Amino acid sequence: MQFGSLLSMLIIGAIAGWLSGKIMVGRGFGLIGNIIVGIVGAFLAGLMFPVLGFSAGGGVFATILHATIGAVILLFLISLIRKVN
Structure with a gap:
């Protein structure tokens, strides 16, 4: 993996994390x-x-959409695990 692709994945992941926090209100960190x-x-x-x-x-935009969907799914799963414990 090249530095440019790693940097872009981090930036897109950060945008997706922010968006998922707005979508999943009350379940974020x-x-x-x-x-x-x-x-x-x-x-x-x-x-x-x-x-x-x-x-x-x-x-x-498609990459941000994919990352946001992945982050929302991950936030949902983490919130389920936190409620069980």
């Missing part, structure tokens, strides 16, 4: 925590969605 969740969600969405055949096209 604050701004920094949501950005970290967004970065992890972007990584998971990058691995998971092509395998599932899910595609929203190419470009920056």
Whole structure:
């Protein structure tokens, strides 16, 4: 992985984390925590969605959409785990 692609994944993950925090009101971890969740969600969405055949096209907006969906799913799963414990 090149530095430019890593940097873009971090930036898009940060945007996705912020958006997922706005979508999942009350289930987030604050701004920094949501950005970290967004970065992890972007990584998971990058691995998971092509395998599932899910595609929203190419470009920056589609990448942000994928990362946001991954971050929302991750926030939802984390909130379920936190409620159980």
